[in-house]
Amino acid sequence: MQKTFKIITILFILLGFGQIGLTAEKELLGAGATFPYPLYSKMFDVYQKEFGVKVNYQAIGSGGGIRQLINKTVDFGGSDAIMSEKDQAEAGGPILHIPICAGAVVITYNLPGSPQLKFTPDIIGDIFLGKIKKWNDRRLQEINPGTNLPDMNITVVHRSDGSGTTFIFSDYLSKVSNEWRGQVGKGTSLKWPTGIGGKGNPGVAGLVQQTPGSIGYVELIYALQNKMPYGMVKNKKGNYIQANLKSTTLAANTALPDDMKVSLTDTDSPDGYPISGFTWLLVFQEQDYARKSKEKAKELVKLLWWMTHEGQVHAEPLHYAPLSPKAAEKTEKLIKSISYKGSSLIQ
Amino acid sequence: MNMQAEHFSKVANSENFFRKLLSLAGVFIIVILLAILFTLFISSFPAIRTFGIYFFSGSTWDPVRSEFGALPFLMGTLATSLLALAISIIFSLPISIFLGEYFTQGGKATFIKSMIELLAGVPSVIYGFWGLFVMAPLVRKLELSLGVAPLGVGIFTASLILAIMIIPYSASLAREVISLVPADLKEAAYSLGATRLEVIQKVILPYAKSGIIAGILLSLGRALGETMAVTMVIGNRNSIPNSIFSPANTLASIIANEFTEATDSIYLASLVELALVLFLVTTFLNTLGKWIIHRMAVNR
Amino acid sequence: MESYSVKRRIFYDKLFKAIIVFLTFCSILPLFFILFFITSKGISMINWDFLTQLPKPVGEWGGGISNALIGTFLLVIIASIFSIPIGILTGIFLSEYRNGQLAYLTRLCTEILQGIPSIVIGIIAYIWLVIPLGSFSALSGGIALGLMMLPVIIMATEETLKLIPDSLREASLALGVSYPRTVLKVILPAGFSGIITGILLGTARIAGETAPLLFTAFGSPYMNYNILKPINSLPLVIFNYASSPYPEWHKLAWGASLVLIILTLILNLFTKLVTKKWKIQF
Numbered sequence: 029m030q031k032t033f034k035i036i037t038i039l040f041i042l043l044g045f046g047q048i049g050l051t052a053e054k055e056l057l058g059a060g061a062t063f064p065y066p067l068y069s070k071m072f073d074v075y076q077k078e079f080g081v082k083v084n085y086q087a088i089g090s091g092g093g094i095r096q097l098i099n100k101t102v103d104f105g106g107s108d109a110i111m112s113e114k115d116q117a118e119a120g121g122p123i124l125h126i127p128i129c130a131g132a133v134v135i136t137y138n139l140p141g142s143p144q145l146k147f148t149p150d151i152i153g154d155i156f157l158g159k160i161k162k163w164n165d166r167r168l169q170e171i172n173p174g175t176n177l178p179d180m181n182i183t184v185v186h187r188s189d190g191s192g193t194t195f196i197f198s199d200y201l202s203k204v205s206n207e208w209r210g211q212v213g214k215g216t217s218l219k220w221p222t223g224i225g226g227k228g229n230p231g232v233a234g235l236v237q238q239t240p241g242s243i244g245y246v247e248l249i250y251a252l253q254n255k256m257p258y259g260m261v262k263n264k265k266g267n268y269i270q271a272n273l274k275s276t277t278l279a280a281n282t283a284l285p286d287d288m289k290v291s292l293t294d295t296d297s298p299d300g301y302p303i304s305g306f307t308w309l310l311v312f313q314e315q316d317y318a319r320k321s322k323e324k325a326k327e328l329v330k331l332l333w334w335m336t337h338e339g340q341v342h343a344e345p346l347h348y349a350p351l352s353p354k355a356a357e358k359t360e361k362l363i364k365s366i367s368y369k370g371s372s373l374i375q
Numbered sequence: 376m377n378m379q380a381e382h383f384s385k386v387a388n389s390e391n392f393f394r395k396l397l398s399l400a401g402v403f404i405i406v407i408l409l410a411i412l413f414t415l416f417i418s419s420f421p422a423i424r425t426f427g428i429y430f431f432s433g434s435t436w437d438p439v440r441s442e443f444g445a446l447p448f449l450m451g452t453l454a455t456s457l458l459a460l461a462i463s464i465i466f467s468l469p470i471s472i473f474l475g476e477y478f479t480q481g482g483k484a485t486f487i488k489s490m491i492e493l494l495a496g497v498p499s500v501i502y503g504f505w506g507l508f509v510m511a512p513l514v515r516k517l518e519l520s521l522g523v524a525p526l527g528v529g530i531f532t533a534s535l536i537l538a539i540m541i542i543p544y545s546a547s548l549a550r551e552v553i554s555l556v557p558a559d560l561k562e563a564a565y566s567l568g569a570t571r572l573e574v575i576q577k578v579i580l581p582y583a584k585s586g587i588i589a590g591i592l593l594s595l596g597r598a599l600g601e602t603m604a605v606t607m608v609i610g611n612r613n614s615i616p617n618s619i620f621s622p623a624n625t626l627a628s629i630i631a632n633e634f635t636e637a638t639d640s641i642y643l644a645s646l647v648e649l650a651l652v653l654f655l656v657t658t659f660l661n662t663l664g665k666w667i668i669h670r671m672a673v674n675r
Numbered sequence: 676m677e678s679y680s681v682k683r684r685i686f687y688d689k690l691f692k693a694i695i696v697f698l699t700f701c702s703i704l705p706l707f708f709i710l711f712f713i714t715s716k717g718i719s720m721i722n723w724d725f726l727t728q729l730p731k732p733v734g735e736w737g738g739g740i741s742n743a744l745i746g747t748f749l750l751v752i753i754a755s756i757f758s759i760p761i762g763i764l765t766g767i768f769l770s771e772y773r774n775g776q777l778a779y780l781t782r783l784c785t786e787i788l789q790g791i792p793s794i795v796i797g798i799i800a801y802i803w804l805v806i807p808l809g810s811f812s813a814l815s816g817g818i819a820l821g822l823m824m825l826p827v828i829i830m831a832t833e834e835t836l837k838l839i840p841d842s843l844r845e846a847s848l849a850l851g852v853s854y855p856r857t858v859l860k861v862i863l864p865a866g867f868s869g870i871i872t873g874i875l876l877g878t879a880r881i882a883g884e885t886a887p888l889l890f891t892a893f894g895s896p897y898m899n900y901n902i903l904k905p906i907n908s909l910p911l912v913i914f915n916y917a918s919s920p921y922p923e924w925h926k927l928a929w930g931a932s933l934v935l936i937i938l939t940l941i942l943n944l945f946t947k948l949v950t951k952k953w954k955i956q957f
Contacts, residue, residue, distance in 0.1 A: 055904065057810065059635075059893075069732040069896075076897075084895045084905055091636030095643075101810050114639055181524050188611035190438070190636035217438035217633065224526055224622040225611030227632060230919035237920050238511070240525055254920045318809045386853045393855035397771065400764035401781035404829070407822070408784040411791070411799050418802060466702035473699040477692065490703040496939045497709060498883020500910045501932050504917040505709050508925075539705045546702075570688035600792025602886040603914065627794050627886075634798065635890055650795045661790035662783075 056328060058085040060093020060106030061192045062228040063131055063247045064307040067346050068106065071339045079334075081327055087228060091190015091216040097123065097310050100318045103328055105310040108192025109216045110289045121317070124362050125308040126332055127288045129340070130280040130349040132271035133197050133303040134251050134258035137243040138236050139163065142257040143175045146268050149294075149302070152261070153205035155243060156184055157212075158222035163241065178241075185235045185244035188225025190216040196305035197245045200293035245303075248272075248347050263302040264294055275301035276349040284358055304349075309335070315368045322368050329373040332363050412654070419648035421640055430648060436613040436629075438637075443645035445652065447615045451623035454530050454616060455605065456598040459537035460545075460591065467542045467594075468587075471549030472575060479554075495543035503607030506536040511608060518620055528610040529622045536604050545594035548668075552586030553579055555672055589667035596660035600653060602627040626653045713932045720930030730896050730912075736923050740931050742898045746813070746906040747938075750892065751878055753817025753902060758824040759874060765825075766832020766870075767858060773837075782833075789826035796822050797887035805891055813899065813906035816892030820884060824877035831873020835866035868953035872946050879942040883935055885910035909935045 058068075065087040072083040085106065088096075093105030098119045108131075111123060135147055151167055154160045160167065164177040187194045198214040212218050224239075226232040229250050236244040237254060248271050251258045260268040269275050279292045279300035292304040309332060315325035336359050340350040351359060366373055422430065426443065433444020470491065478484040511527035514535075518525045556579050564574045580587070610622020611632060624632070626649050637643040728739030765781065772778040800819035805811055839862055847857040863870070888894075893905035894915065909931050916928035 057905065066732075072896075073732045082897050084893075084897060086894050086905070088635050091633075093636075095636050099806060101805055118639065183524055183526060188632045190633065213439045215439040216636070219435065219437040219439065219613070223612070224528060225613075225632070227611070227918050230921070233920035234918060235528075239515070239527060250920065390854045393858070397764060397768040398777060400761060401768045401772075401777050403761060404765055404781050404788065404825070405784045408788055411788075411795075414799055414802055415795070466698055469695045469698035470702055473695050477695065487699060487703065490706055492943065493940070494703065494706045496879055496883075496943055497706070498885070498910060498935060498939065500883065500885045500913050500917075501709070501713065501936065504913055504928060504932060505712060507917060509708070509712060542702055570684050572688040572691040573684065575691075596790055600790075600794070602792065602794045603910075607914075607918065627792055630794050630798070631886060631889060634801075647798060650798050653792055654795050657790050657792060658787050661786065665786060 054080060054327070055082045055084065056104070056324075056331060057102045058083060058093075058104045058106060058309070059088050059096045059102045060085075060310075061090045061108050061307055062087040062230065063090070063108045063191075063193045063196075063305075064106065064128060064348065065229070066249050066253070067129060067343060067348050070342050070346065071335055074342065075331065075334060075339070079330075081331070083331065089187070089189040089216070089228060090192030090195065093192075093310065094216075095190075097312075103311075103320075103324070104332075106192075106307065107310055108305050108307045109195030110291070110308075111310065119312070122313040123310050124313050124366065125287060125289050125310060126336070126362055127306045127308050127351060127355060127359055128335055129343045129351065130276050130292060130304055130306050131347075132248040132276045132279075132301050133193055133200075133245050133305065134248050134271045135243065135261065135303075136233070136236055136246055136251045136256045136258045138238075138240055138256075139180070140178060140240070143172075143177075144257060145175065145259040146171050146262070147259045148262045149201075149204035153201050153208045155182055156186070156201065156221070156223070157205075157208060158184070180241035183239050183242040184220070184223030185232050185239065185242050186218075186220050186223045186225055187228070187232060189227050189231075191228075192216060192305075192307065193229055193245065193247060194218060196291075196293060197303060199291050199305075200303045203294040248276075252347060261302055263298075263300060264296060265298040267298060269299060269301045271301045271303075273344060273347055273349055275299060276304045277352070279304035280306065280349055280355065281352060284355055286358060286361070288355070288358055288362060311366060313366060314370075315366060315373070322373075325366075325368045326373050329363060329366055332366075333374060336360070336363070415647060415651040415654055419644050419651050422644035422648045425641060426645075430645070434615050438633075438642055441639070441641050443641070445626075445645075445649055447613055448624050448626045448629050448649060449652075450615050451530065451609070452599055452625040452627070454619075454623065455533045455537055455609070455625055456595055458530070458534035458619070459541060459598050460595055462534065462538035463542045463545055463594065464591070466538075467546035467549055470542070470546040471553055472579075474546075475550045475553035476571070476575060476579065491543045491546055494539070499540070499601065499603040500607075502536050502540055503604035506532060506604060506608040510535055514620075521620075523618070523620045526610060526620065526622060528608050529620045530609065530616055531619050533605045533609040533623075533625075536608055537598050537601055540601060540604060541594045541598050544597050545590055548590035548593055549583075549587055552583045552590060552668065552671065555586065556582045583671075585667050586671045589664040589671070592660045592664035592667070596657045596664065599625075599660070600627060600657050602631050606631045626650075710936070713929060713936055716926070717929035717931075717933030720926055721933060725930055726934075729898060730927070738927065740909065740912055740927065740934070742895065743907045743909045743912045743931065744934070745898060745900070746892070746895075746908040747882055747910075749813055749900070749902065749906060750817045750820055750888070750908055751882055753814060754821035754824050754881055755874070755878070757818055757821030758828055758877070762825050762828030762873075763832050763863075763870060765829045767836060767863070769829065769833040770836035771858070785826045785829045788822070789830070793823060793884055793886040794889075797890050800887060801890040808903070810903065811891060811893035811905040813892055813902040813904065816888045816906065816908070817902070819887035819891050820881040823884065823887065824881050827877035827880060828870075828873045831876065832866070832870050835869025835873070836862060838869075839865050868949055871949050871953070875942050875946040875949065879939050879946075882938060882942070883910055885914050909938075 068085050076082055090107035090109045093107045096102045097105035163180045169177055195216050202209040202214045226235040229246050232244045233246050233250040236242045260270050263269050278297045279295040294302050343350040430445050434446040435442045435444050510532050514532045515525045515527035564578045605625055606628040609628055612622035616623040630646050634646055637646055725739040727741045729742055731738035769778055796819050800815050804815035847861045894911045895905045895907045899906045912931045913928045916924035
């Protein structure tokens with residue numbers, strides 16, 4: 029009895045450890061944003077079928093992606109939030125923000141009849157500040173004259189986890205509302221004045237779906253996939269814009285810095301959707317850390333290159349805006365600057 | 376003679392080795408526990424140093440400004456646990472009397488006992504799942520009829536689910552305690568003509584009182600640490616709840632939500648400090664409860 | 676006058692009993708609700724594909740929980756390898772050295788360990804294993820679960836061995852069997868059923884645990900046999916899919932819940948059978 033037990037134990041340990049040599053190089057680990065998760069999930073599935081490399085991406089929120097990258101427990105982090113100075117300093121080495129696509133943060137809501145509503149920046153701010161409490165508030169009714177808004181309480185739904193979607197949304201609100209900027213500010217985890225929290229984009233979508241009279245912010249694809257209504261938002265030039273591929277692409281058509289760390293919110297473009305944002309994959313510029321092999325670093329760079337070139341075809345069907353030629357050019361430069369022991373990993 | 380001495384010394388050696396091995400196993404557990412305490416303390420030290428005692432009175436949890444106060448979660452934890460405890464006592468005390476007095480053996484007893492064991496065996500995440508999809512809509516209907524915001528999630532829902540989860544635990548504790556009441560005490564009362572109810576009222580419960588209180592403490596300890604089911608139905612709001620239907624967060628649920636992404640060391644340390652508080656409080660309650668029951672068993 | 680008050684007392688007595696019985700049966704109602712709900716929603720999902728396929732990308736219909744099943748299985752194995760040997764040894768220690776100082780401390784620490792909330796164990800495993808190893812892994816998840824299983828096994832072993840009469844040990848020692856042999860080959864087998872019960876109960880408890888895995892096993896959409904890499908598990912699947920807005924994922928979660936509940940039920944039943952069949956009465 030004891031002998032068999034010993035043998036089984038040894039077999040299992042061998043099995044477990046034996047796998048290391050075989051598969052370690054062909055696997056990449058990533059974590060972070062839920063914003064682009066539908067796209068990444070599709071991309072990684074295709075990539076695995078084509079190249080045999082498994083990419084395990086867990087959508088735990090941008091905050092999680094940043095933290096796990098700094099802790100060096102993942103190969104890359106997904107984030108729609110630009111890393112703060114503090115986080116950059118803690119990371120110990122420069123971290124590149126590789127843009128993959130642009131998306132839109134839409135205002136989705138749960139009302140009987142799912143009417144198509146319009147929102148202005150100050151109204152959005154005041155709803156999420158808790159100052160506008162009812163759906164049939166005078167200001168909402170004013171800009172939605174054709175719709176009979178019900179006498180229901182507004183339940184705000186926000187993120188309970190650290191989120192890049194929150195970052196984009198609060199970045200926008202900080203630009204259009206002085207009160208928001210002063211009281212709440214922008215970040216991945218905020219001190220929300222009101223509302224309940226859902227985990228990840230899916231969590232917020234789920235709560236809005238189930239709670240009558242609720243309002244929340246999610247990436248466009250989550251509203252589309254779940255057939256939830258979302259509002260048109262008045263942009264800087266005074267036009268009411270519906271979030272879609274075109275309006276997101278227009279918002280992304282702006283001056284791009286070399287490091288691609290740019291915010292797309294409150295766009296100047298007349299037909300651009302004002303609450304848009306890039307989503308990035310974060311990687312260390314110098315890949316020689318934590319006993320990482322050169323092969324693995326090469327696989328990572330190959331993945332990044334594929335995602336920003338051939339992989340881009342998967343963006344449009346899922347309503348994400350692919351990288352513009354200008355953006356792609358800057359991105360290529362960034363990827364080429366990823367090095368292992370100083371020398372570039374890609375020609 | 377030489378071989379015999381050799382053999383005996385070998386035996387003595389193997390015995391010594393074995394005894395040492397056993398003692399080592401015992402020490403191992405102690406070391407693990409101390410290591411856990413130590414780790415929690417060290418990791419939360421930056422927060423302890425920064426906020427000091429004001430950590431517990433601070434009601435702001437603001438990761439943007441690195442201001443962390445635990446009061447909302449202390450209140451959320453207390454509110455859900457106490458409410459859950461109150462609701463569960465209504466059911467667990469009858470169960471324990473049922474199994475401890477009325478039906479101690481036989482078919483009905485086995486049936487109820489098995490059902491209670493099954494109830495205890497359902498994983499927490501399934502309770503949360505069921506709570507989100509069945510209880511939350513029901514609570515939403517209730518809230519609509521009361522004119523309160525129809526969130527469906529919040530302290531009330533979390534307490535209901537939590538109550539169902541701790542019923543088996545508190546019931547088995549109470550039953551254990553009730554069975555500790557000496558038979559001769561009960562028989563004396565019966566022989567004086569008391570009814571079942573009167574024996575329960577006037578003999579069993581007073582005698583088992585401290586044990587039942589211990590059971591309450593232990594159940595409270597269990598409820599405080601419950602994570603998954605609560606996280607899924609509590610509404611995830613980092614501010615002090617102001618009504619029974621408010622969304623809130625408990626110590627356990629805020630850790631589950633925010634741990635993987637605490638992006639700077641004060642944030643992380645604050646979360647670990649919450650874990651430390653959880654650890655200390657549950658340890659205190661558990662130790663106290665077990666000590667009371669132990670004393671009761673020893674004193675009979 | 677006297678018979679009136681006696682009648683009243685008897686009435687209250689009967690009323691009380693009725694209330695007690697009523698409340699008792701009420702309290703097991705949630706169990707039936709939960710089982711009914713999960714079965715009705717999950718049964719349609721259970722088919723061969725479900726159990727043998729990997730999950731599909733977001734928004735696509737189909738897929739299964741095969742990696743989660745293997746993952747749960749692997750995690751339980753790792754937890755067992757960690758906790759069973761140490762747990763049994765400690766249990767033996769506690770039953771042999773009943774009243775020593777060290778035994779008292781060990782027992783105290785075991786009880787405290789048992790009461791630690793699972794999320795705290797998850798944090799500990801993260802700090803002890805994930806950060807130093809530089810990666811989320813099945814190993815860290817398994818050890819976290821093992822830490823939770825340890826007190827269960829220790830206490831079950833101690834309780835079982837305590838029931839074995841000293842005469843057995845004394846007889847064996849009197850026959851010249853060495854102390855280690857006595858413990859391992861005489862006493863331990865006598866307490867076999869109780870120890871197996873402890874192991875099964877511990878397994879049932881950790882198979883459904885989610886919180887410790889949140890920061891350790893991490894989850895994965897792929898099949899994984901490498902213990903140094905992240906791994907999926909049934910409770911993680913349920914948690915992630917239940918909080919999503921996709922109806923397809925909800926259905927997957929129901930199916931996974933049904934599988935998990937059936938697994939737990941089987942383990943519990945097994946425990947009862949073992950106790951009945953193999954329990955040695957003294």
